[in-house]
Amino acid sequence: MKAEARISGVGWRCIEAAAAFLTPLEREVVLGDLAETDRGAWRGLGDVVSLMALRQLALWKNWRPWAASAGLALPASLFLMGCSLAASGTVSHLLHEPTNGSLLWRSASRLFLLVSWAWMAGFAVGAVSRGTLWASMLGCCAPCFYCLSKWPGHGLSELQLFLFLMPGLWGAWRGRKHLRLGLGWALFLATMAMFTPLMWARGGWIYGCWLLWPGWYLAATAKRGPA
Protein backbone atom coordinates (compact mmCIF):
# COMPACT_ATOMS: atom_id res chain seq x y z
CA MET A 1 0.00 0.00 0.00
CA LYS A 2 1.45 3.36 -1.00
CA ALA A 3 2.00 6.10 1.59
CA GLU A 4 0.02 8.34 -0.70
CA ALA A 5 -2.98 6.15 0.10
CA ARG A 6 -2.08 5.80 3.78
CA ILE A 7 -1.84 9.57 4.34
CA SER A 8 -5.36 10.95 4.53
CA GLY A 9 -6.75 12.60 1.40
CA VAL A 10 -6.66 16.04 3.01
CA GLY A 11 -3.09 15.51 4.25
CA TRP A 12 -1.86 14.43 0.84
CA ARG A 13 -3.63 17.34 -0.83
CA CYS A 14 -1.90 19.74 1.60
CA ILE A 15 1.45 18.17 0.74
CA GLU A 16 0.72 18.46 -2.99
CA ALA A 17 -0.38 22.08 -2.57
CA ALA A 18 2.83 22.96 -0.72
CA ALA A 19 4.90 21.11 -3.33
CA ALA A 20 3.38 23.31 -6.04
CA PHE A 21 5.97 25.93 -5.05
CA LEU A 22 8.82 23.61 -6.02
CA THR A 23 10.11 23.24 -9.58
CA PRO A 24 8.19 20.58 -11.58
CA LEU A 25 11.13 18.14 -11.55
CA GLU A 26 11.79 18.52 -7.84
CA ARG A 27 8.07 18.25 -7.07
CA GLU A 28 7.94 14.91 -8.86
CA VAL A 29 10.99 13.58 -7.02
CA VAL A 30 9.87 14.74 -3.57
CA LEU A 31 6.25 13.56 -3.95
CA GLY A 32 7.60 10.23 -5.23
CA ASP A 33 9.87 9.88 -2.18
CA LEU A 34 6.97 10.70 0.15
CA ALA A 35 4.65 8.32 -1.67
CA GLU A 36 7.17 5.53 -1.20
CA THR A 37 7.66 5.97 2.55
CA ASP A 38 5.16 6.02 5.38
CA ARG A 39 5.94 9.06 7.51
CA GLY A 40 2.55 10.66 8.01
CA ALA A 41 1.12 13.88 6.66
CA TRP A 42 2.85 16.22 9.13
CA ARG A 43 6.31 14.84 8.50
CA GLY A 44 5.67 14.89 4.74
CA LEU A 45 4.49 18.48 4.92
CA GLY A 46 7.53 19.36 7.04
CA ASP A 47 9.79 17.81 4.41
CA VAL A 48 8.26 19.85 1.60
CA VAL A 49 8.23 23.09 3.61
CA SER A 50 11.84 22.62 4.77
CA LEU A 51 12.95 22.05 1.18
CA MET A 52 11.09 25.17 0.02
CA ALA A 53 12.60 27.21 2.86
CA LEU A 54 16.13 26.03 2.11
CA ARG A 55 15.67 26.73 -1.60
CA GLN A 56 14.43 30.25 -0.82
CA LEU A 57 17.33 30.87 1.59
CA ALA A 58 19.75 29.80 -1.12
CA LEU A 59 18.19 32.32 -3.53
CA TRP A 60 18.66 35.16 -1.04
CA LYS A 61 22.41 34.62 -0.93
CA ASN A 62 22.48 36.23 -4.38
CA TRP A 63 22.18 39.97 -5.14
CA ARG A 64 19.19 39.47 -7.44
CA PRO A 65 16.31 39.08 -4.93
CA TRP A 66 17.58 42.12 -3.00
CA ALA A 67 17.85 44.22 -6.15
CA ALA A 68 14.39 43.16 -7.37
CA SER A 69 12.49 43.66 -4.11
CA ALA A 70 14.31 46.31 -2.04
CA GLY A 71 16.15 47.98 -4.93
CA LEU A 72 13.31 48.20 -7.42
CA ALA A 73 9.82 47.01 -6.40
CA LEU A 74 9.68 49.03 -3.18
CA PRO A 75 11.03 52.40 -4.43
CA ALA A 76 9.35 52.03 -7.83
CA SER A 77 6.00 51.52 -6.14
CA LEU A 78 6.30 54.91 -4.39
CA PHE A 79 7.50 56.58 -7.59
CA LEU A 80 4.74 55.05 -9.70
CA MET A 81 2.04 56.09 -7.24
CA GLY A 82 3.19 59.67 -7.80
CA CYS A 83 3.18 59.14 -11.57
CA SER A 84 -0.31 57.61 -11.37
CA LEU A 85 -1.54 60.68 -9.50
CA ALA A 86 0.08 63.05 -12.01
CA ALA A 87 -1.35 61.17 -14.99
CA SER A 88 -4.84 60.78 -13.53
CA GLY A 89 -4.85 64.47 -12.49
CA THR A 90 -4.16 65.53 -16.08
CA VAL A 91 -6.84 63.18 -17.38
CA SER A 92 -9.43 64.57 -14.95
CA HIS A 93 -8.59 68.12 -16.15
CA LEU A 94 -9.05 66.92 -19.69
CA LEU A 95 -12.52 65.60 -18.82
CA HIS A 96 -13.48 69.18 -17.85
CA GLU A 97 -11.91 70.66 -21.00
CA PRO A 98 -12.24 67.98 -23.65
CA THR A 99 -11.40 70.35 -26.52
CA ASN A 100 -8.07 71.48 -25.07
CA GLY A 101 -5.46 70.04 -27.49
CA SER A 102 -2.41 70.54 -25.33
CA LEU A 103 -4.17 68.90 -22.37
CA LEU A 104 -5.06 65.96 -24.59
CA TRP A 105 -1.43 65.62 -25.65
CA ARG A 106 -0.19 65.85 -22.04
CA SER A 107 -2.72 63.29 -20.82
CA ALA A 108 -1.89 60.83 -23.58
CA SER A 109 1.88 61.20 -23.13
CA ARG A 110 1.69 60.89 -19.34
CA LEU A 111 -0.48 57.78 -19.54
CA PHE A 112 1.83 56.29 -22.15
CA LEU A 113 4.93 57.01 -20.05
CA LEU A 114 3.27 55.63 -16.93
CA VAL A 115 2.24 52.40 -18.64
CA SER A 116 5.61 51.88 -20.33
CA TRP A 117 7.60 52.64 -17.14
CA ALA A 118 5.41 50.37 -15.01
CA TRP A 119 5.64 47.58 -17.60
CA MET A 120 9.41 47.99 -17.84
CA ALA A 121 9.88 47.98 -14.06
CA GLY A 122 7.62 44.92 -13.75
CA PHE A 123 9.56 43.14 -16.48
CA ALA A 124 12.86 43.93 -14.76
CA VAL A 125 11.53 42.66 -11.41
CA GLY A 126 10.39 39.38 -13.00
CA ALA A 127 13.58 38.96 -15.02
CA VAL A 128 16.05 39.85 -12.26
CA SER A 129 14.64 37.38 -9.74
CA ARG A 130 11.73 35.23 -10.78
CA GLY A 131 12.11 32.81 -7.87
CA THR A 132 11.38 35.54 -5.32
CA LEU A 133 8.55 37.32 -7.09
CA TRP A 134 6.45 36.99 -3.92
CA ALA A 135 8.93 39.23 -2.05
CA SER A 136 8.90 41.79 -4.86
CA MET A 137 5.11 41.78 -4.78
CA LEU A 138 5.27 42.37 -1.05
CA GLY A 139 7.75 45.21 -1.59
CA CYS A 140 5.42 46.75 -4.17
CA CYS A 141 2.23 46.34 -2.13
CA ALA A 142 3.59 47.57 1.23
CA PRO A 143 3.73 51.29 0.22
CA CYS A 144 0.31 50.94 -1.46
CA PHE A 145 -1.32 49.62 1.72
CA TYR A 146 0.51 52.25 3.76
CA CYS A 147 -0.83 55.06 1.56
CA LEU A 148 -4.34 53.63 1.67
CA SER A 149 -4.30 53.41 5.47
CA LYS A 150 -2.68 56.84 5.91
CA TRP A 151 -4.87 58.88 3.61
CA PRO A 152 -8.27 57.23 3.35
CA GLY A 153 -10.96 59.36 1.76
CA HIS A 154 -8.70 62.27 0.75
CA GLY A 155 -10.43 62.55 -2.56
CA LEU A 156 -8.03 60.04 -4.05
CA SER A 157 -9.64 56.97 -5.50
CA GLU A 158 -7.70 53.70 -5.56
CA LEU A 159 -7.87 53.85 -9.35
CA GLN A 160 -6.03 57.20 -9.40
CA LEU A 161 -3.32 55.92 -7.09
CA PHE A 162 -2.83 52.45 -8.55
CA LEU A 163 -3.03 53.03 -12.30
CA PHE A 164 0.42 51.47 -12.54
CA LEU A 165 -0.49 48.12 -11.00
CA MET A 166 -1.97 46.41 -14.06
CA PRO A 167 0.88 47.22 -16.49
CA GLY A 168 3.37 46.46 -13.72
CA LEU A 169 1.89 43.01 -13.06
CA TRP A 170 1.70 42.32 -16.78
CA GLY A 171 5.39 43.25 -17.14
CA ALA A 172 6.37 41.07 -14.16
CA TRP A 173 4.53 38.10 -15.65
CA ARG A 174 6.26 38.61 -19.03
CA GLY A 175 9.65 39.14 -17.39
CA ARG A 176 9.33 35.99 -15.31
CA LYS A 177 8.56 34.04 -18.47
CA HIS A 178 10.98 35.55 -21.00
CA LEU A 179 13.81 37.04 -18.88
CA ARG A 180 15.19 39.12 -21.77
CA LEU A 181 13.76 41.67 -24.19
CA GLY A 182 14.78 42.29 -27.78
CA LEU A 183 17.44 45.02 -27.98
CA GLY A 184 15.15 47.43 -29.86
CA TRP A 185 12.38 47.17 -27.27
CA ALA A 186 14.81 47.43 -24.38
CA LEU A 187 16.41 50.60 -25.78
CA PHE A 188 13.00 52.10 -26.51
CA LEU A 189 11.78 51.45 -22.95
CA ALA A 190 15.02 52.67 -21.38
CA THR A 191 14.75 55.92 -23.39
CA MET A 192 11.07 56.38 -22.53
CA ALA A 193 11.91 55.77 -18.87
CA MET A 194 14.20 58.82 -18.95
CA PHE A 195 11.22 61.07 -19.70
CA THR A 196 8.94 59.62 -17.02
CA PRO A 197 10.50 61.42 -14.03
CA LEU A 198 9.62 64.73 -15.73
CA MET A 199 6.01 64.06 -14.69
CA TRP A 200 7.05 64.83 -11.16
CA ALA A 201 7.16 68.33 -9.82
CA ARG A 202 9.31 69.69 -6.95
CA GLY A 203 12.37 67.53 -7.35
CA GLY A 204 10.64 64.18 -7.47
CA TRP A 205 12.36 63.67 -10.80
CA ILE A 206 15.70 63.25 -9.01
CA TYR A 207 14.22 60.22 -7.25
CA GLY A 208 12.97 58.97 -10.61
CA CYS A 209 16.41 59.36 -12.17
CA TRP A 210 17.84 57.04 -9.54
CA LEU A 211 15.31 54.47 -10.74
CA LEU A 212 16.54 54.46 -14.34
CA TRP A 213 18.73 51.41 -13.78
CA PRO A 214 16.13 48.74 -14.68
CA GLY A 215 15.79 50.20 -18.19
CA TRP A 216 19.52 50.07 -18.80
CA TYR A 217 19.77 46.66 -17.15
CA LEU A 218 17.22 45.36 -19.67
CA ALA A 219 19.15 47.02 -22.51
CA ALA A 220 22.43 45.51 -21.31
CA THR A 221 20.98 42.00 -21.06
CA ALA A 222 18.81 42.26 -24.21
CA LYS A 223 18.84 39.64 -26.94
CA ARG A 224 21.11 40.76 -29.76
CA GLY A 225 21.15 39.72 -33.38
CA PRO A 226 18.31 38.26 -35.44
CA ALA A 227 15.45 36.72 -33.45
Added chain:
Amino acid sequence: MVGEFEYLILSAAAHLGEEAYGAAMRERIETTAGRSCSLGALYTTLDRLEAKGLVETWMSSPTQQRGGRAKRMVKVTRNGARAAREFYEAVIRISRGTAWGEGQLNRFRRTPYEG
Protein backbone atom coordinates in the same frame (compact mmCIF):
# COMPACT_ATOMS: atom_id res chain seq x y z
CA MET B 1 37.19 18.47 2.66
CA VAL B 2 33.54 17.45 2.85
CA GLY B 3 31.36 18.14 5.90
CA GLU B 4 29.84 15.56 8.21
CA PHE B 5 26.42 15.46 6.54
CA GLU B 6 27.99 15.44 3.09
CA TYR B 7 30.05 12.46 4.20
CA LEU B 8 26.91 10.64 5.39
CA ILE B 9 25.27 11.23 2.00
CA LEU B 10 28.34 10.07 0.08
CA SER B 11 28.57 6.94 2.24
CA ALA B 12 24.86 6.15 1.89
CA ALA B 13 25.03 6.61 -1.89
CA ALA B 14 28.16 4.47 -2.16
CA HIS B 15 26.59 1.72 -0.02
CA LEU B 16 23.35 1.67 -2.04
CA GLY B 17 25.20 1.64 -5.36
CA GLU B 18 22.78 1.52 -8.28
CA GLU B 19 19.82 1.80 -5.89
CA ALA B 20 20.91 5.17 -4.50
CA TYR B 21 18.14 7.77 -4.62
CA GLY B 22 16.50 10.23 -2.19
CA ALA B 23 14.14 8.03 -0.15
CA ALA B 24 16.54 5.07 0.05
CA MET B 25 19.45 7.29 1.11
CA ARG B 26 17.36 8.97 3.77
CA GLU B 27 16.31 5.57 5.12
CA ARG B 28 19.93 4.43 5.19
CA ILE B 29 21.13 7.57 7.00
CA GLU B 30 18.35 7.45 9.57
CA THR B 31 18.63 3.75 10.37
CA THR B 32 22.43 3.46 10.27
CA ALA B 33 23.69 6.83 11.50
CA GLY B 34 20.73 7.29 13.86
CA ARG B 35 20.06 10.90 12.93
CA SER B 36 17.00 12.42 11.35
CA CYS B 37 17.36 13.57 7.77
CA SER B 38 14.84 15.87 6.11
CA LEU B 39 14.34 15.79 2.38
CA GLY B 40 15.18 19.51 2.34
CA ALA B 41 18.61 18.93 3.88
CA LEU B 42 19.17 15.88 1.69
CA TYR B 43 18.40 17.51 -1.65
CA THR B 44 20.11 20.83 -0.96
CA THR B 45 23.24 18.94 0.13
CA LEU B 46 23.02 16.74 -2.96
CA ASP B 47 22.90 19.90 -5.11
CA ARG B 48 26.01 21.18 -3.37
CA LEU B 49 27.83 17.87 -3.83
CA GLU B 50 26.84 17.80 -7.49
CA ALA B 51 28.10 21.37 -7.97
CA LYS B 52 31.44 20.29 -6.46
CA GLY B 53 31.56 17.31 -8.85
CA LEU B 54 31.42 14.77 -6.02
CA VAL B 55 28.19 13.07 -7.18
CA GLU B 56 26.25 12.76 -10.41
CA THR B 57 22.45 12.71 -10.42
CA TRP B 58 19.89 11.90 -13.07
CA MET B 59 16.18 11.15 -13.32
CA SER B 60 15.08 7.52 -13.53
CA SER B 61 11.99 6.34 -15.36
CA PRO B 62 8.74 6.57 -13.34
CA THR B 63 7.79 3.61 -11.12
CA GLN B 64 4.40 2.30 -10.03
CA GLN B 65 5.51 2.14 -6.38
CA ARG B 66 5.91 5.92 -6.38
CA GLY B 67 2.60 6.68 -8.06
CA GLY B 68 4.18 6.94 -11.50
CA ARG B 69 6.84 9.42 -10.40
CA ALA B 70 10.54 9.41 -11.28
CA LYS B 71 13.46 9.08 -8.82
CA ARG B 72 16.54 11.27 -8.63
CA MET B 73 19.28 8.68 -8.86
CA VAL B 74 22.70 9.38 -7.35
CA LYS B 75 26.18 8.08 -8.16
CA VAL B 76 29.37 8.94 -6.29
CA THR B 77 32.08 10.12 -8.68
CA ARG B 78 35.77 9.30 -8.40
CA ASN B 79 36.38 12.71 -6.79
CA GLY B 80 33.48 12.04 -4.41
CA ALA B 81 34.99 8.73 -3.33
CA ARG B 82 38.35 10.45 -2.79
CA ALA B 83 36.78 13.24 -0.73
CA ALA B 84 34.87 10.71 1.41
CA ARG B 85 38.04 8.68 1.97
CA GLU B 86 39.93 11.82 3.04
CA PHE B 87 37.20 12.67 5.55
CA TYR B 88 37.11 9.11 6.86
CA GLU B 89 40.91 8.95 7.26
CA ALA B 90 40.94 12.32 8.98
CA VAL B 91 38.32 11.11 11.45
CA ILE B 92 40.25 7.92 12.09
CA ARG B 93 43.55 9.82 12.59
CA ILE B 94 42.06 12.43 14.88
CA SER B 95 40.28 9.74 16.92
CA ARG B 96 43.46 7.79 17.69
CA GLY B 97 44.31 7.96 21.35
CA THR B 98 40.83 9.02 22.39
CA ALA B 99 38.54 6.97 24.60
CA TRP B 100 36.14 6.50 21.72
CA GLY B 101 38.88 5.73 19.20
CA GLU B 102 39.34 2.52 17.27
CA GLY B 103 39.15 -0.62 19.42
CA GLN B 104 38.13 1.32 22.53
CA LEU B 105 34.53 2.08 21.69
CA ASN B 106 33.10 -0.71 23.86
CA ARG B 107 35.20 0.27 26.87
CA PHE B 108 34.12 3.89 26.41
CA ARG B 109 30.47 2.86 26.31
CA ARG B 110 30.86 1.22 29.73
CA THR B 111 32.21 4.35 31.43
CA PRO B 112 29.81 5.92 33.94
CA TYR B 113 29.85 9.39 32.34
CA GLU B 114 28.45 7.90 29.11
CA GLY B 115 25.32 6.91 30.99
